[in-house]
Amino acid sequence: MTLPLVDTHVHLFSKALPLAAGAWTRPEGDLTTEAFLPMMDAHGVSHAVISAMSLLDDRNEYTLAALRAYPRLRGTVHVEPATEATEPTEFAGLRVNGVAGVRFQWRRRADLPDLAGPGYRALLRQVAELGRHVELNIESARLPAVLDSLLAAGVKVVVDHFGDPHPATGYANPGGAALLRGLATGRVWVKLSAGYRFRVPPARLAGYAATLLAAVGPERLFWGSDAPFVGARRPLTYRDAVDSFATTVPEPTLRDQITRASLAFYFG
Template identity: 60%
Template sequence: MLVDTHVHLFTRALPLASTAWTAPDVELAVEAFEELMTRHGVTHGVVSAMSLLDDRNAYTIAALRGNPRLRGTVDVGPGTDRRELAALRDDGVVGVRFQWRRRTALPDLTDDDHARLLRDVADLGWHVELNVERDRMPPVLAQLARSGVDVVVDHYGDPCPRDGYATPGGEALLRALDTGRFRVKLSAGYRFPVTPEELAGFAVTLLAHAGPRRVFWGSDAPFVGAKRPADYAGELAVLDRVVPDPVLRHGISAAAHAFYFGR
């Protein structure tokens, strides 16, 4: 079993949102991703919601519907009706993504609409997928902790290339992981200007605080905005380097399968 918990599915034909931070020069259609999965022995995949697309969720939901190998998160507003969310669950949606990186101002998760959304997320057995800069992470993690929802933090929790998790944001992440309610992805390692040894050190730190049942792996395919070369085989090789123990790697995928597909 091998579960990729972080991919983005889209084609160049899909319109971009007016707030898109980049115009991708790559694409990954669902059919192409399933071919990648088969070629590389990936049994299951989790589609992460994209803020770049104007349709936000339509392509993702179509890819998930009736596909037992895929699950996904969606980008929804705080006023979304509970019945709409429940219908998305039937399509294979397992969470909402707060893609707040580069966002000018962060919302208050304690306001009525956000509090209601978080209650609905918890009641549906979903989770919040969080992507936000390390400097802005502490208050967000604190509000999510008080809400009682399950949380999965993207991209190693955005460690500092120089100081790792010895920053206010990094320390807040490790404290959150210690509570047992938070999870983190070993994803998008190619984005960090660090050595392979330093990236492996980040993984060791996260595993020490969360254990293999709450650390997942994700490729971040198709590597939108990559500053250096990245491909699927290379990211699988990175997983082997940062988690060299095959038993531990199996435990990570087994936990990911239970979390995303076993509910």
């Protein structure tokens, strides 16, 4: 009998929330906390992690309210580094019970910030001191320098979406090599999430997962659905996402080990 699942990558929000300036798309619908909780129960998901959504401009309030109300949820938040015009209280959200870390959603970002600057140094020091992590979503080609800088800052890093393997070369490229080096440090984890975004056959996704499992084992891999599949080019359901975990990692024992690792990391 397999364990109940832990979904480490969902986006919970209401269509009533304001969009952020420069949002790359407008969500077709929404997924509220009240709608998602029974969805979890119906699909054998015991716990979930809300991934901070760059499309929104609500200063994390929706996520923080969900975390306060439901102990079976954890989440990451958006936090901007302090400047001369902002107070350290900008970091207060990191102290809320249930906040697991800060998300850097840097995919599609034209220019990357300077992680060596005083604002980001202070933010990363706060993240490390509080025992939180950085959730990173970025293109593989830009991963090496960013991951090296984050590890040098002493933070734990969770890389979204399989680490963005190349459709043709997988992890046999500089970004993939950087990811595997990071995994070897013991301070990097990878989410097997949003596989539908790569538009590759299920066997290719299973190959990506097999490479990561061979490199690091199941203890530093997580599964995530990416519900409600914003920007997907074809209709997807939560059942599709749950079923994809079984095709991506066919061995039930390995899936259970990934689930245990997720519980320990986010809820332990």
